[in-house]
Amino acid sequence: MDTEAEHTERDRSSGFPAGTSPTGTEERSRSARSAGHLSTAPARRALGFSPGRLSLGRAGLLGVGCAVAVLLFSAFVVQPFRIPSGSMEPTLQVGDRVLVNKLAYRFDAEPERGDVVVFDGTGSFVQQPPRENPVTGLLHGAAAALGLAEPAETDFVKRVIGVGGDRVVCCDKGGRVEVNGRAVDERYLHFGDAPSRVPFDIVVPQGTLWVMGDHRSNSRDSRDHLGEPGGGMVPVDKVIGRADWIGWPPVRWSGLEPTGAFRDVRSPDGAHG
Known part of the structure; x- marks a missing residue:
């Protein structure tokens, strides 16, 4: 039996080009997304964008705002x-x-x-x-x-x-x-x-x-x-x-x-x- 012909027929019946598979396509797609993310990460770091920094910055601003509010309340209402x-x-x-x-x-x-x-x-x-x-x-x-x-x-x-x-x-x-x-x-x-x-x-x-x-x-x-x-x-x-x-x-x-x-x-x- 001609095994090469059998593989060719299976590839045609599955609807994918010979030598490919759904799994292989998904893997290539993930690799492309990962590569795109990696390529933009240095640029985001160079511009100072960092989830950790943003969170700390917001927490710091919130803390300062709360301290100012408390001091104003203490200065004019209840101390x-x-x-x-x-x-x-x-x-x-x-x-x-x-x-x-x-x-x-x-x-x-x-x-x-x-x-x-x-x-x-x-x-x-x-x-x-x-x-x-x-x-x-x-x-x-x-x-x-x-x-x-x-x-x-x-x-x-x-x-x-x-x-x-x-x-x-x-x-x-x-x-x-x-x-x-x-x-x-x-x-x-x-x-x-x-x-x-x-x-x-x-x-x-x-x-x-x-x-x-x-x-x-x-x-x-x-x-x-x-x-x-x-x-x-x-x-x-x-x-x-x-x-x-x-x-x-x-x-x-x-x-x-x-x-x-x-x-x-x-x-x-x-x-x-």
């Missing part, structure tokens, strides 16, 4: 503030991150007695701000704005005891602070602390605040600056915002409820508040 000392215990503990509401005193609102406020003490609690490297200061400020670092040495957190026009006296016969002749029942004080071991009798100038820590025996506050320029008063326009919530650690999540300690205090003109 985390890390509690650096025990001067506000037991209300606030060392390491707490409070969320400072920067909108609390916008639109003509002003701090009220009993509010826990964060303020810039430059000119009142700190006469000469410490000098620092501008770059280091910028990085530290950004970290502090996110609650990741200690606040600036000029930033403080205290409770408002007297507002403009108030007469604040310590202490009455019962050892309590008086505001406009009314004794204040300060149940938020640290256990065992006296309202003040430093006697004082002051009238708060308009546009300023008299502030004190809740841990009176462990707080440097308005009392410690009586003899300095400003007399320990904090200008209202130096208030950064009101501490409204404890955001960290999770076991301390809570809002800072308004105190009722000043509900019976009247303003010098006889009105409540």
Whole structure:
């Protein structure tokens, strides 16, 4: 039997030229595509196109965008503030991150007695701000704005005891602070602390605040600056915002409820508040 003729007939019946097969055609097609891809790969690399680079670039831009958004939110709406000392215990503990509401005193609102406020003490609690490297200061400020670092040495957190026009006296016969002749029942004080071991009798100038820590025996506050320029008063326009919530650690999540300690205090003109 003529085997060569048999192979020729099979090739004709299959519809493919002699010496070829569907498998061979597919293999050649794959080879051509691979060769085309390989030929363009160097050009793509030369132009800087790389899937890995594109992904990293997009991730970097997204990270920068998120950081900018968070910093803007912190600058104008709510700022985390890390509690650096025990001067506000037991209300606030060392390491707490409070969320400072920067909108609390916008639109003509002003701090009220009993509010826990964060303020810039430059000119009142700190006469000469410490000098620092501008770059280091910028990085530290950004970290502090996110609650990741200690606040600036000029930033403080205290409770408002007297507002403009108030007469604040310590202490009455019962050892309590008086505001406009009314004794204040300060149940938020640290256990065992006296309202003040430093006697004082002051009238708060308009546009300023008299502030004190809740841990009176462990707080440097308005009392410690009586003899300095400003007399320990904090200008209202130096208030950064009101501490409204404890955001960290999770076991301390809570809002800072308004105190009722000043509900019976009247303003010098006889009105409540």
